[in-house]
Each structure stands twice: as structure tokens, then as C-alpha cells.
Amino acid sequence: MxxxxxxxxxxxxxxxxxxxxxxxxxxxxxxxxxxxxxxxxxxxxxxxxxxxxxxxxxxxxxxxxxxxxxxxxxxxxxxxxxxxxxxxxxxxxxxxxxxxxxxxxxxxxxxxxxxxxxxxxxxxxxxxxxxxxxxxxxxxxxxxxxxxxxxxxxxxxxxxxxxxxxxxxxxxxxxxxxxxxxxxxxxxxxxxxxxxxxxxxxxxxxxxxxxxxxxxxxxxxxxxxxxxxxxxxxxxxxxxxxxxxxxxxxxxxxxxxxRPPTIHQQRDVLREHFELSMSLHGQRRAGMLMRKFGIKFSLHHPRAEQVKRAFISVASLEDWRAVLETWFEQDGPGRPADVELAHTGEADGI
Ligand SMILES: Cc1cc2nc3c(=O)[nH]c(=O)nc-3n(C[C@H](O)[C@H](O)[C@H](O)COP(=O)(O)O)c2cc1C
Missing domain, CATH: 3.20.20.70 (Aldolase class I)
Structure with a gap:
């Protein structure tokens, strides 16, 4: 406590x-x-x-x-x-x-x-x-x-x-x-x-x-x-x-x-996060915001690099759904946390 x-x-x-x-x-x-x-x-x-x-x-x-x-x-x-x-x-x-x-x-x-x-x-x-x-x-x-x-x-x-x-x-x-x-x-x-x-x-x-x-x-x-x-x-x-x-x-x-999150656990959270974001900001803005989250989420996927590239080109809800269908439909173990990867490129904030 x-x-x-x-x-x-x-x-x-x-x-x-x-x-x-x-x-x-x-x-x-x-x-x-x-x-x-x-x-x-x-x-x-x-x-x-x-x-x-x-x-x-x-x-x-x-x-x-x-x-x-x-x-x-x-x-x-x-x-x-x-x-x-x-x-x-x-x-x-x-x-x-x-x-x-x-x-x-x-x-x-x-x-x-x-x-x-x-x-x-x-x-x-x-x-x-x-x-x-x-x-x-x-x-x-x-x-x-x-x-x-x-x-x-x-x-x-x-x-x-x-x-x-x-x-x-x-x-x-x-x-x-x-x-x-x-x-x-x-x-x-x-x-x-x-x-x-x-x-x-x-x-x-x-x-x-x-x-x-x-x-x-x-x-x-x-x-x-x-x-x-x-x-x-x-x-x-x-x-x-x-x-x-x-x-x-x-x-x-x-x-x-x-234990890293399974691919289906990742998919469920990605869906949930997008839906919450859409209900807050509307579809267009959620699409923009969620791209940077998708890039971060991709680190847990066994095909991290490809999934990251797929998220980078997301521009609409349809694109987002397509990434989930292509990369997250089949379940399997997630990738163990890689601190080095998680660490990169986030030094621009407050
Ligand atoms: C993109 C970004 C935005 C941030 N925005 C805030 C903020 O609004 N308020 C705040 O107190 N700290 C903010 N921070 C600082 C973090 O809360 C934290 O103190 C900092 O990232 C150090 O922790 P970390 O090395 O574990 O990331 C921000 C950091 C980043 C990277």
C-alpha cells in the first residue's frame, strides 16, 4: 500500500x-x-x-x-x-x-x-x-x-x-x-x-x-x-x-x-486501445495516434520488424484492421521483452 x-x-x-x-x-x-x-x-x-x-x-x-x-x-x-x-x-x-x-x-x-x-x-x-x-x-x-x-x-x-x-x-x-x-x-x-x-x-x-x-x-x-x-x-x-x-x-x-503476451492477447489489446482512442478522438485522429502505438506494440510480436513496418503505413481504420488480420489472426507466443529495442527513439518528450 x-x-x-x-x-x-x-x-x-x-x-x-x-x-x-x-x-x-x-x-x-x-x-x-x-x-x-x-x-x-x-x-x-x-x-x-x-x-x-x-x-x-x-x-x-x-x-x-x-x-x-x-x-x-x-x-x-x-x-x-x-x-x-x-x-x-x-x-x-x-x-x-x-x-x-x-x-x-x-x-x-x-x-x-x-x-x-x-x-x-x-x-x-x-x-x-x-x-x-x-x-x-x-x-x-x-x-x-x-x-x-x-x-x-x-x-x-x-x-x-x-x-x-x-x-x-x-x-x-x-x-x-x-x-x-x-x-x-x-x-x-x-x-x-x-x-x-x-x-x-x-x-x-x-x-x-x-x-x-x-x-x-x-x-x-x-x-x-x-x-x-x-x-x-x-x-x-x-x-x-x-x-x-x-x-x-x-x-x-x-x-x-x-511471460510475454500471446499474439491474441496483443490483438485484443490493440483492438481495445483503438476503439477507446476512436471514441475519444474520432476515427481520423485515432488513426494517426494509433500508428505510433502500433509501432511500439510491434516489439512484442515474433515478426517485430515486419509488423512495425506494417503499422508505419497505417492511415485508416481499414489499414489498421488489415494489419491485425494479416499479423495477429494466428495465435502463438509473443516475443520476450527486448529492453534495447524498447529503448530507441523516444527521447523527444517532456
Ligand atoms: C514523449 C514523452 C512525453 C512526456 N510527457 C510528460 C508529461 O507530460 N509530464 C511529465 O511529468 N513527464 C512527462 N514525460 C517524462 C516521463 O514521465 C518520465 O519522467 C521520463 O520519460 C523518464 O522516465 P523513463 O526513462 O522511464 O521513460 C514525458 C516523456 C516522454 C518520453
Missing amino acids: VRIGSITLDAPFFQAGLAGYSDAAMRLVARRHGCPYCVTEAMLDQFLIQGGKGVRAAELRDEDHPIAGQLMGSHPQDIADGARVLIGLGYDVVDVNLACPVRKIRRKCRGGHLLSVPDEAIAILDAVAQSVAGEVPCTVKLRRGTDDSPEAAAAFERIFEAARRLGYAGAVVHGRTVVQKYLGPSSWPFLRKLVDQYGCSDGFVIGGSGDVWTASDIERMRSEAGVELVSVARGCIGNPWLFAQARALANGDPDAAA
Whole structure:
């Protein structure tokens, strides 16, 4: 059991925010495979407070709880108002993004930029906490610093300590710096030091992020870094089975945890994901979105390269169905997870 303020999770992992991926369709598929908690992709405060499309995009389905709505912005009042919109929409947790390394976001003084201006970051954390006023727990997502300088370390510490002081329920720390983006490893030793320094037991949960590709990475991050909660990000794109495998591992069933999804299990999830995506976005947009998921899902197929190529040329629902008919009709064992393959080409996100 892990507690995030008043929310109790029955497993120590969750699906992270993944801009361009972690919409309600991906979240519902993850939950149906045992994911106990999800964070949305970062939502701009302005989009939420202006109403209309931004609010519609943030609307929730009943099955999609508990969930954190993640906010990104640069002005304390706006981001605090955005938090009220999320509460009105039924979000269970408000999460503040101080992590995004994408240049256009940082240029607007949002996301990871705020780690370099601790006074502003703390003003935002304070405004959000006041506006939420204990109605739901607040959390914060950070990187371990702007860069490797002592100034960045001091700024991180100030912000982290402020979150604790302001009554935040927890923080998820990505063990890469903002400058690092996705190059090089996430520093789990940094997470370990943080846990050793602050402990995880006084009602402030410390979560870790970075380089979680398999179910056993979840266990490994918990034991090596000591974090209570593990964020699963790129590792679960096209791999919702990871959550069931993590539960199997925790239940002492390593065989089930190592079993790749059969071809029919893959087919069923691909259908389900597409249908959910279509019901959310309509056929045209779902077709575009699902192509990149199909490419990731193809890694589980014994003919991964050919299936990947087939998904790359999908443009319509008919094309999608044709790929399923050609490659997924005949059942058989899936391909064991290949971490190296899963790892490639996903370094463009937040
Ligand atoms: C495409 C992409 C989009 C992302 N979007 C978000 C986001 O909206 N909010 C967030 O907190 N983190 C976001 N992240 C960061 C991930 O949640 C995670 O911290 C990061 O990928 C490190 O974990 P990993 O190495 O296990 O993938 C994104 C990452 C990627 C690759």
C-alpha cells in the first residue's frame, strides 16, 4: 500500500504523464492491466482556465480514477486557477510540473525552467497549495536539477523542501537533469540520497522516475533507490502488460512476470486501445495516434520488424484492421521483452 495524502494505492507504481500518449485511452488500457494510478500529460493552466477545448480534453471517465491532473504554467495565479478547474472536473490529485525540458516550454518559463528560478517555483507551489486548500492532495514532478552545478543542486533542495513544508503529499523525481533531457542514465543514486536524507515515512511520498523498462526494474528501483513509488513512463508505451507482470512479480510469480503476451492477447489489446482512442478522438485522429502505438506494440510480436513496418503505413481504420488480420489472426507466443529495442527513439518528450 502506498499513500498519496488521502489516496491509497494497492501497488507501488503508476503510469506517468507522457505528452502525446497518455490520454484516457492509454490510461484505461493500463488500468485494465493492473495499473493502480495515472498522471495525465502536462496541461497548460491557460487552456484550462479559458474553458472550451482545454476543459473538454481534461474531462474524465468514471473508470479513470484515482488520477492526478498535471498542471504546467508560469504564473502562480493562473496555475492556481487551473488547479481549481481540475478539482471541479473530479481529479483526485493535483500535480505540478517543474520538469519539462522541451525548449519551447522552457522559453515560456514553464516546466523545467522553473527549477532554475526557485523563488518562482516556490511561489507557484504555494499558490497551488492555497488554492487547493487541502481538498485533494498536491504533488510535484521535478527533475533532479537544471544541470550538475552546485547552484542547481541548491535550487532543487530549496524547492523540494518547500513542497514538504507547504503540505504537498509527495514528489516524483526524474533522475536526469533538465539539460540532460533524455541523454544518459537517470541517476538512481541521486534518488537514493534523497530518500536517505528525507525518508519516506512522514507522509511525504518520494517517487522515482527514469529508466523503468520492465516489471523487474520497478522492484529494482524500489530496492536500489529506496523510493516508495515508481513512475513507469516510456516502458509502458505499447506495453500495458508490464503492470500485470509487476503485480505477478510482487505476488511471487516470476514465471507469469516473465511471460510475454500471446499474439491474441496483443490483438485484443490493440483492438481495445483503438476503439477507446476512436471514441475519444474520432476515427481520423485515432488513426494517426494509433500508428505510433502500433509501432511500439510491434516489439512484442515474433515478426517485430515486419509488423512495425506494417503499422508505419497505417492511415485508416481499414489499414489498421488489415494489419491485425494479416499479423495477429494466428495465435502463438509473443516475443520476450527486448529492453534495447524498447529503448530507441523516444527521447523527444517532456
Ligand atoms: C514523449 C514523452 C512525453 C512526456 N510527457 C510528460 C508529461 O507530460 N509530464 C511529465 O511529468 N513527464 C512527462 N514525460 C517524462 C516521463 O514521465 C518520465 O519522467 C521520463 O520519460 C523518464 O522516465 P523513463 O526513462 O522511464 O521513460 C514525458 C516523456 C516522454 C518520453
